[in-house]
Amino acid sequence: MRTLAKTKRLVKKVKANGKTIGFVPTMGYLHEGHLSLVRIARRKSQFVVVSIFVNPAQFSPHEDLAKYPRDMKRDVALLRKEKVDLIFCPSVNEIYPPDYKTYVYVKKLNRLMCGASRPRHFQGVTTVILNLFNIVKPDIAVFGAKDYQQGVIIKCMTRNLNLDIKIIIGKIIREKDGLALSSRNIYLSPRQRKNATILYQALRRIRYDFRQGFSDPRRAKTMMRQMIEKKNGRINYIAVVNKNTLSPVKKLGAGTLIALAVFFGKTRLIDNTIL
Amino acid sequence: MRTLAKTKRLVKKVKANGKTIGFVPTMGYLHEGHLSLVRIARRKSQFVVVSIFVNPAQFSPHEDLAKYPRDMKRDVALLRKEKVDLIFCPSVNEIYPPDYKTYVYVKKLNRLMCGASRPRHFQGVTTVILNLFNIVKPDIAVFGAKDYQQGVIIKCMTRNLNLDIKIIIGKIIREKDGLALSSRNIYLSPRQRKNATILYQALRRIRYDFRQGFSDPRRAKTMMRQMIEKKNGRINYIAVVNKNTLSPVKKLGAGTLIALAVFFGKTRLIDNTIL
Numbered sequence: 001m002r003t004l005a006k007t008k009r010l011v012k013k014v015k016a017n018g019k020t021i022g023f024v025p026t027m028g029y030l031h032e033g034h035l036s037l038v039r040i041a042r043r044k045s046q047f048v049v050v051s052i053f054v055n056p057a058q059f060s061p062h063e064d065l066a067k068y069p070r071d072m073k074r075d076v077a078l079l080r081k082e083k084v085d086l087i088f089c090p091s092v093n094e095i096y097p098p099d100y101k102t103y104v105y106v107k108k109l110n111r112l113m114c115g116a117s118r119p120r121h122f123q124g125v126t127t128v129i130l131n132l133f134n135i136v137k138p139d140i141a142v143f144g145a146k147d148y149q150q151g152v153i154i155k156c157m158t159r160n161l162n163l164d165i166k167i168i169i170g171k172i173i174r175e176k177d178g179l180a181l182s183s184r185n186i187y188l189s190p191r192q193r194k195n196a197t198i199l200y201q202a203l204r205r206i207r208y209d210f211r212q213g214f215s216d217p218r219r220a221k222t223m224m225r226q227m228i229e230k231k232n233g234r235i236n237y238i239a240v241v242n243k244n245t246l247s248p249v250k251k252l253g254a255g256t257l258i259a260l261a262v263f264f265g266k267t268r269l270i271d272n273t274i275l
Numbered sequence: 276m277r278t279l280a281k282t283k284r285l286v287k288k289v290k291a292n293g294k295t296i297g298f299v300p301t302m303g304y305l306h307e308g309h310l311s312l313v314r315i316a317r318r319k320s321q322f323v324v325v326s327i328f329v330n331p332a333q334f335s336p337h338e339d340l341a342k343y344p345r346d347m348k349r350d351v352a353l354l355r356k357e358k359v360d361l362i363f364c365p366s367v368n369e370i371y372p373p374d375y376k377t378y379v380y381v382k383k384l385n386r387l388m389c390g391a392s393r394p395r396h397f398q399g400v401t402t403v404i405l406n407l408f409n410i411v412k413p414d415i416a417v418f419g420a421k422d423y424q425q426g427v428i429i430k431c432m433t434r435n436l437n438l439d440i441k442i443i444i445g446k447i448i449r450e451k452d453g454l455a456l457s458s459r460n461i462y463l464s465p466r467q468r469k470n471a472t473i474l475y476q477a478l479r480r481i482r483y484d485f486r487q488g489f490s491d492p493r494r495a496k497t498m499m500r501q502m503i504e505k506k507n508g509r510i511n512y513i514a515v516v517n518k519n520t521l522s523p524v525k526k527l528g529a530g531t532l533i534a535l536a537v538f539f540g541k542t543r544l545i546d547n548t549i550l
Contacts, residue, residue, distance in 0.1 A: 004437075101383055102401075102435035106376045126377075134437040160377035162279075162409040 004094040004135065010086060011049075011137050019046040023138035025129060028052040028089075029069040029183040030078050033173040037142040038082045040170055049136045050079050051088040053095065057103075058124030069183055088136065095131055103127045106153045106160075112246050113149050113239045114261060114270065125150055126157050133158075133165060140166045146180050148259055148272045152246060172271070174200065180271045192264040195231035199262060202227045203273040206258055210275050215252045228262055236261035236268060243274050279369040279410065285361060286324075286412050294321040298413035300404060303327040303364075304344040304458040305353050308448040312417040313357045315445055324411045325354050326363040328370065332378075333399030344458055363411065370406055378402045381428045381435075387521050388424050388514045389536060389545065400425055401432050408433075408440060415441040421455050423534055423547045427521060447546070449475065455546045467539040470506035474537060477502045478548040481533055485550050490527040503537055511536035511543060518549050 014021060022045025024037045041048045052075055059065035072089065079087050103123055109115070110122035133141065143151050151169045158165050173181045178200035179193070188196060202224040206214075214220070217240035224238050241248050243257040252275055259272035289296060297320025299312045309325075316323045327350055334340035347364065354362050378398055384390070385397035408416065418426045426444045433440050448456045453475035454468070463471060477499040481489075489495070492515035499513050516523050518532040527550055534547035 008437075008439075097435075099431075100435055101381045102379065102432045103382065104377065104379045107378060108376055131436055134439075156374075157377045160372075160375055161406055162283075164283075164409075 004090050007086065007088050007090075007135060011135070014047045014085075015137060020139040021045055021047045021049060021137060023049045023051070023132070023136045023141045025051045025053070025132050025141070025143075027054045027068065027183065028075050029071055030075045031173070031181040031183065033144055033146065033170070033181040035078060035082060036173050037144060037170045038079065038084060040142045040168060041140065042082065042084075044140050044142075044168070045138075047085045048083070049086045049088055049138065050084050051090070051132055051136070053088075053090055053128065053132070055124055055128040056092060056096070057127055058121050060118060060120060063118075064184075064187075069186055088132075090135075095128065104130050104157065104161075106156050109149070109153050109156060109246055113237055113241075113259060114147070115149070117236055117261075122150070122153050126153060129154055130157065130161070130163075133163060138165055140168055142168045142170055145169050145172045146182065146270060146272070148243075148257060149246060152244070178204075180269070182269060184267055184269065187267040188264055192232075192267065195233065196262075196264050196269055198228050198231040198233060199260060199269060199271045203258055203260070203271060206252075207273055207275060210252050210256075217249055217252060217256075220252065220258070224258075224260065228260075232264065234263040236263060279365050282361065282363050282365075282410060286410070289322045289360075290412060295414040296320055296412060297323045298407070298411045298416040299323070299325045300407050300416070300418075301325060301327055302329045302343065302458065303350050304346055305350045306448070306456040306458065308419055308421065308445070308456040310353060310357060311448050312419060312445045313354065313359060315417045315443060316415065317357065317359075319415055319417075319443070320413075322360045323358070324361045324363055324413065325359050326365070326407055326411070328363075328365055328403065328407070330399055330403040331367060331371070332402055333396050335393060335395060338393075339459075339462075344461055363407075365410075370403065379405050379432065379436075381431050384424070384428050384431060384521060388512055388516075388534060389422070390424070392511055392536075397425070397428050401428060404429055405432065405436070405438075408438060413440055415443055417443045417445055420444050420447045421457065421545060421547070423518075423532060423549075424521060427519070453479075455544070457544060459542055459544065462542040463539055467507075467542065470508065471537075471539050471544055473503050473506040473508060474535065474544060474546045478533055478535075478546060481527075482548055482550060485527050485531075492524055492527060492531075495527065495533070499533075499535065503535075507539065509538040511538060 022041030024041050026034050054068050104126045105123040115122050155167045177197045206220045221238045238260045241257050243255050249256050256275040261270045297316030299316050301309050329343050379401045380398040390397050430442045452472045481495045496513045513535045516532050518530050524531050531550040536545045
């Protein structure tokens with residue numbers, strides 16, 4: 001847990017020693033999903049940095065920034081167990097000093113799917129990630145697969161801006177009953193928690209039907225919508241798109257991404273699968 | 276003159292040898308102003324890179340991208356004389372491949388002065404400069420003082436994004452009669468060329484009056500406007516602002532920036548002075 005200036009100095013030293021740096025940016029309140037990413041970074045690099053920073057720029061004013069769950073003590077203990085070399089927890093003021101004015105965005109991709117209802121979200125993500133990249137100077141950076149669109153956008157930014165960083169996307173880690181791990185799951189009431197398992201069931205159902213020869217994206221969406229609404233899920237979007245371009249597909253096929261965002265009460269959950 | 280991939284490889288080698296890199300990004304059609312920046316880079320670093328890239332992203336559709344003057348052969352000869360180590364002339368397609376989507380902007384500062392009438396201009400500048408910075412990985416980068424606002428914006432971006440690059444701003448180099456050197460001066464007819472000297476005369480007049488105790492920004496603007504319009508200059512803006520924040524000042528003082536953009540015919544010229 002270091003300040004910005006100390007972190008820069010340490011990174012410089014690590015680089016000078018010729019070690020490769022693996023980086024996992026997080027918003028903290030860590031779960032097994034995060035830890036699976038840390039293990040990938042551990043395996044693929046010599047010096048592992050994990051950042052914990054709840055990034056104001058990626059929340060809209062009406063969203064859950066203030067009540068976003070935090071537990072720094074527990075996070076640090078978990079990361080020590082994973083033999084993380086540096087935990088970087090900058091203050092908001094270090095990343096966004098009062099005269100902060102610089103933003104990065106990936107056009108088009110940032111307006112689709114999650115970006116349609118959260119118009120500033122991905123600009124906030126790319127801005128903070130570029131900033132953290134410039135501080136941590138990683139050789140590889142590992143991101144979760146649950147926010148699949150985020151991964152696509154960060155890969156695009158990294159490629160477009162000629163950053164020499166390999167972006168690795170982990171796997172979605174799930175509870176035994178299929179619910180994707182998320183720091184936001186603690187918001188769910190017991191009943192919502194139970195209902196929320198429908199998300200993965202709906203995704204699996206389409207995957208199963210696809211293997212049986214089913215290929216109609218519109219019917220897939222309708223089926224999922226019906227399954228989810230029966231469990232009181234309020235659908236934000238269901239997307240059936242090409243996994244690289246995020247453009248809607250006319251037919252389900254290998255490489256089709258099925259992604260969704262659904263509210264249970266006030267809690268917005270996302271999940272996805274690739275056919 | 277190298278391709279992007281070759282340039283990256285060479286930069287890596289130079290870095291590995293522990294040499295400091297000085298960088299001067301240009302749009303080519305070089306004049307003594309550019310060369311003065313190259314000499315600063317030469318003095319302050321061990322390996323000098325000059326890029327020549329007419330950046331489409333900083334031109335509006337109605338502007339002079341297509342007819343912007345180019346003379347690569349002459350440019351290369353001039354830079355060789357200055358003992359530049361690497362001339363980097365990427366193609367448009369290397370910097371902006373067909374799926375290019377990532378843009379960087381510095382809010383507020385990019386809407387003032389030149390940004391008011393050229394709304395996408397500075398986003399184009401910051402985007403290409405960040406991109407070139409990531410390729411060339413300079414320790415210092417040198418920019419001209421004629422586009423003073425550009426320097427302020429790039430300094431802000433560099434600071435905000437935690438880039439470890441020292442930004443140096445050169446001096447405005449002028450013809451004997453005071454006209455600031457610009458690649459666009461060749462657009463001027465002989466009469467316009469003669470009239471355009473009024474820009475520096477107007478700036479000097481205010482500087483002189485300021486030294487005599489004059490301090491009213493509104494009257495300064497009116498005086499300059501009258502001088503310039505008498506010479507058929509069509510004023511785009513005259514700004515009397517704080518040199519760091521670019522906010523209008525209520526009184527002229529040390530550190531006040533007087534900046535202007537004026538059309539002579541279709542040619543837009545800029546100039547400035549700091550009190």
